[in-house]
Amino acid sequence: MRLFLPVLVSLAFVLPVSAQVKVPESQAEISLSFAPLVKEAAPAVVNIFANRVVQQSESPFRGNPMFEELFRGFGATRPRVQNSLGSGVILSDDGIVVSNYHVVGMATEIRVVLTDRREFEAEILLADQDSDLAILKINSDTPLPHLDLRDSDDVEVGELALAIGNPFGIGQTVTSGIVSGLARSGMATGNARGYFLQTDAAINPGNSGGALIDAKGQLIGVNTSILTRSGGSNGVGFAIPANLVARYVEQARAGNETFTQAWAGIYGQAVDYSLAEGFGLSVPEGVVITSMHAASPFATAGLEAGDIVLSVDGQPVNTPAEMLFRMSVRPVGGMIEVEYLSDGEIQTVDVGLIVAPDTPDRDTRTIRGGTLAGLTVANINPAVQSELKLPTSVSEGVVVLNIDGPLARVGLRVGDVLSAINGDVVETTKDVDEASEARSRNWRIDGVRGGQRFSYRFRI
Structure with a gap:
């Protein structure tokens, strides 16, 4: 087997003798370096070590693609400790921390390690596998460093972005890039209903749960997944928007152990080119309602199957995941403004946000x-x-x-x-x-x- 070793090329630059180190004196000069920004934001990004006990089968067919499912449950099981490593972000001085569900979900022991090497035991306040978010709480005698949440609806493609986390367990690392896409949906997390910001800042294993910040040091997203064939970063990473994180923090502080999700009661699909032609649209846009539950708040508001939802609260929606996201960042019990196309006319209506009704009796x-x-x-x-x-x-x-x-x-x-x-x-x-x-x-x-x-x- 032939081995190909990478060649490192070193470039040397000769500086004039008169060159001197100069302290930045203006905002323009400071912006040439991320160092001041990182110095302020990095202490709020933590390392997370989680342990969980899983039952491992001792079946002789374990791992066999042909017989493992056929003989599922065959043989004894034994407990095994499974470790996971990831990152988290402190969001308040009293110790509210956000991370990914796949980092801490079902953990029996969670340790949070700060950049100053202080360690804290953490408890899970709220965890949700679908969104891949978990809200933790640590207790400290002194106020903790934290990041402020930015309105992620204001984020634009092309903005500078820094990803801070603990890739591969080597220690806190900062990578830079830009916000390379908005409204990405259906990526590899939870049940693929996610809605993400996209960045080319390198995100690697261990960065999960870490911070994606803007040029002002505000949190715009929580790093969660990447698209890769090799297992390493290929410049396509995804972060959960800060607006959704804020809603989870709000419910965790209210004492919710599970996330209360607004119920739409509709099933829809993105409008593609062929559907756009059929509906007489000049360009493909919106989500067409293909079926609707009789108790759906959209039905109560007057929408019908075949209508096309164009925007929610002034924000365009082009996939079912975008609709779900727009409903998720608004409190249950409130209203959203829905713009939709029906019989060739654009209409606007307020739709109530309700929880899924538990009627008729489930009779478990x-x-x-x-x-x-x-x-x-x-x-x-x-x-x-x-x-x-x-x-x-x-x-x-x-x-x-x-x-x-x-x-x-x-x-x-x-x-x-x-x-x-x-x-x-x-x-x-x-x-x-x-x-x-x-x-x-x-x-x-x-x-x-x-x-x-x-x-x-x-x-x-």
Whole structure:
């Protein structure tokens, strides 16, 4: 095997003898260096060490792509400590810290280390896997350095940006670049519903949860992911906008352990060129509503399937993720102004921000006896639909919440929507309870997973 070693080229510049080090005397001279900015902002960016205990299977099929899923649950499990390393940002002098969920989520022990080497134990106030955000709290006898949040809606492409974090665990590192894109959505985080700022400032493993700051030292985003083929930075990194971070901090201070998300109750898709032609638009823009729940606040405001949402609170929306983001940065119970196209006319209406209603009754049941013992199911309503991230089109029926016991080996998964058991239609949790009492050796369970129908047959 041939090895190719990188060649380092050193360039030497000869300075005049008279050249002297000069203290910057104006803002223009200071802006030539990031040093004053970094000196002020860096103490608010921390290293985070998290430990979590996971159950590792001792099955001989673990890691085998062909048999691991088939023999899922086979063999004993043993606890194993899993470590993670990342970054965080202090947002207040009383110790509110933001980081990524994938850094601290489900952790049993979290240590926050400041640049002055002080260490603090941290507790999670609020964590959300979908947004990949976690709000932590550390306690200090003295006020802590912190960064101010900037209105991320004012951020423009081309602005200078610095990424500060702890890549590869080598210590705090600063990289520079610009904001290279806005309103990026569907990238690799959570359930791919994210909405990000894009930067070419180098972000590497360990930078997760670190700060993306502007030229004034304000936090414009929390670094979260990159697009890469090699595992290293290719100049395409993503940060969660500060406006969403501010909403999470607000709810964490209010005592929420989970993020309260406004419910839209609609399903939509981005308007592409072919759809734009069909709707008579000169350019592709907006999100067309393809389906809508009867209880949706958009329906209450007068919108219908086929309408195109163009903007929310004056900000254009061109993907469902942008709509979700615009709703997420406004408090539940308030209103948003929605501009939409209906029957060729542009209209504006106020839409209320509500939580997903928990009606009709979900009637959660855990089957205690019979063949289906250990299966927990619930009737689908908007709240259940929202919690499990079910498509808006799946508005009724019975969904699997948990699987314990022998039935776990059959292949059912959380989020599966049951349609029939042994040929009998399933409409409510009561139907599942009754079906479990059947005296039969041959069983068949039909349902829908991710829009695809499935059927499991087994014998007892």
